[in-house]
Amino acid sequence: MSFSTPMGQLLARQTPLIEEGEWLVGPPLDEGLLAGPKLRVWTLDHLIAARWREQGHEVVEGLEPPQMARALLFWPKTMELGRWWLAQLNHHCTPGSALRIVGEHHGGGKRVPKELESRAMRCVKRDNARRCSLYESATVAGDMPDQWGEFEALGLRLISHPGVFGHGRLDDGTAMLIEALPALAGRVLDAGCGDGVLSAWLAQRGAEVTAVDINHLALEATRRTLAANGLEGEVLASNMLTEVEGRFDAIVSNPAFHQERHLSLDPARQLIEQAKNHLSADGVLYLVANGFLPYMAPLQRQFARVDVVAEDRRYRVYRASRR
Incomplete structure (x- = not known):
């Protein structure tokens, strides 16, 4: 199976690749993930949603979140948007829900530990490759700030x-x-x-x-x-x-x-x-x-x-x- 993005290539090193019951939050279009076993995806991007649906995956599209017990967040290039995703997950998930975060270093991934620390969220670095890092954390109780x-x-x-x-x-x-x-x-x-x-x-x-x-x-x-x-x-x-x-x-x-x-x-x-x-x-x-x-x-x-x-x-x- 060929993974076409650096974050996908880092995830390909993990066993299992995707945890049981894990939602992919804000994922890219990675051919390895798209062609693999059926996954659950939450995205704000209509084009990305359409591509994941075409491959038979379960997709929630838009601002209303699905019910999630565990999530894998693909850190976006915009720090403020990454903070918005974290706030969403903390607000809508039960405190203590398993959370993994993968991000490219040049896209803000290196700053993820500080973002987690500022929210009193634990942070364990699980892997580092392809100029990306994978972190393990857990959600905490949190209000949803108004970023509008x-x-x-x-x-x-x-x-x-x-x-x-x-x-x-x-x-x-x-x-x-x-x-x-x-x-x-x-x-x-x-x-x-x-x-x-x-x-x-x-x-x-x-x-x-x-x-x-x-x-x-x-x-x-x-x-x-x-x-x-x-x-x-x-x-x-x-x-x-x-x-x-x-x-x-x-x-x-x-x-x-x-x-x-x-x-x-x-x-x-x-x-x-x-x-x-x-x-x-x-x-x-x-x-x-x-x-x-x-x-x-x-x-x-x-x-x-x-x-x-x-x-x-x-x-x-x-x-x-x-x-």
Whole structure:
């Protein structure tokens, strides 16, 4: 069995690989784990949930936790998100429930012992390989801290969370995109909605907004942002446009180009390939990206006309239309 991630490769050294009754919390897409015996998974990522389900595993997707007696937490690259996971497990598991934590050193895994110590949780280092460490601990009684934050931008109240892109600030690329947008009426899709700033800005100006993201924290942030501003919109979990139905007068996006610490153009390329089939005859795609990312050629393959409508040393805003 071949394990495709460093954390999976470290776990492959363990006997047993997965403890009986253990839930995998926030796992990556590791081919060795996916192809192995059926497991139980809790994830906030809609794409990851779909892949685990395809392989026949039991999956709980979203912010509502399953009932767990023991858990294996895959430490995320964002420390605040790791702290959120720990708080969730301590709050929802019976105190003393078995907990293992595996993390990559460059992704914050080295700091796990201090995080456990700060919560009076025991910490035993069980293994170290592939620049990863595996720790053994147990849950303790704990309250669930409110990590949701609020900030203002563009005359809007924006609700944010450490696990959401651009947490606590307006991203410069998104700001450029908004400045370049004309008045958009009718049905508008916000692909990769993050904290909901684009959705709220568009809804405030009369657009009928649908917002999609694979991250359930982002979806909840968008719902809260819309509600905080007295606005309405449909919010859906979707891998770009995979779960989206119907056509739109405009699609707007600041697509992610990182998966963990690796550069990935897949989300943007997937959006570009799918967008044409979800736009009305006169519909338009607006996309902002770092200037070094090679999106012009994929856009020109899918659309009759592609223009750069705004640009600086860092970002570029594309406008693509079917005719």
